[in-house]
Amino acid sequence: MRAAYFVEPDADRPAEAIRVGDIDPAEPPPGWVEVDVRAGALNMHDIWALRGATRGAGTRPHVIGSDAAGSCEGRDVVVYPVVPREPDGKVVEHATLLPDAGHGVLAERVAVPAGHLVPKPGHLSWSEAACLPTAWLTAYRMLFTKARVEPGHVVLVQGAGGGVATAAIGLATAAGATVVVTSRSPEKRERALALGAAAAIDSGARVPQLADVVVETVGPATFEHSTRSTRAGGTIVVCGGTSGFAAQLDLARLFAREITVHGSTMGTLAEFEALVAFVAAHRVRPAVDSTADLAGVGAQAARMLAGTAFGKLCVSLS
């Protein structure tokens, strides 16, 4: 079967480590089923894997990808990408992704735990559905489990064009929050407004109103602005750091305003089911930057590295 994989990671040129070709499908372990993948999506996690910076399963060649939507025994499904245990039954740590426990999912056919399939919302294309497993699940947990966003809350989303950021805009808007975004790019600010954001400002600019909740995925480049823009008693939720991991923290502002900072990673199967139900009920549509075929995965990864995408970088396997 055809798949996107790497044989040797490349710390300096990760997109160039990607190969596309035939690999032997693995036999599904007991309790796992096979999914015919129709679309996948890329995440920063794939870049870290291509750099050799993730734990990884050590398989070579190693199929990349955490996000997939496809068909299984006549059902259209999206795949919950977190594994509680490896195929041999060994329990793994919280939030281990499929490509860190075995092969990833950017392949024509993949084996996944049978209980990890959730019906695909009918209003979504295959590419849109493939956005849900990682970025959208992460945004869902950040907003609703960690920050307990409610209608009327002001939610500040840093780095408007990112996969998690665009998910946060869509989910928070559908939940009745007022969303303010930052972006370095005027074009991305315009597109965020079209997604439902109430205001879009330049990175680091003064916010129109202090936020109840800040969605932080960018890291050192925006973190000081995040603390500056949070109201007294407000919450900052952090799931990553596209610009790095060592941020300056103004402790005086943190304690004086009694700001709560949460870390957040992926989500539970119950949260994934709730996310998919929320997306179906509110007819939310993920922002897809572009969809390439399998041969274009390297170019999609290069676009992610360039930071120019707005929304998810998808891959069609139909």
Ligand SMILES: NC(=O)c1ccc[n+]([C@@H]2O[C@H](COP(=O)([O-])OP(=O)(O)OC[C@H]3O[C@@H](n4cnc5c(N)ncnc54)[C@H](OP(=O)(O)O)[C@@H]3O)[C@@H](O)[C@H]2O)c1
């Ligand atoms: N913990 C988890 O479970 C989890 C899950 C998913 C992702 N993550 C992490 O979350 C982070 C975001 O992931 P993603 O997939 O959303 O990434 P992405 O799509 O690549 O997001 C990139 C965004 O970051 C902003 N950005 C990058 N460098 C910046 C800089 N120097 N200054 C200001 N903004 C900058 C850009 O915003 P503008 O161009 O609009 O300014 C860009 O749109 C990554 O670190 C990823 O590893 C974690």
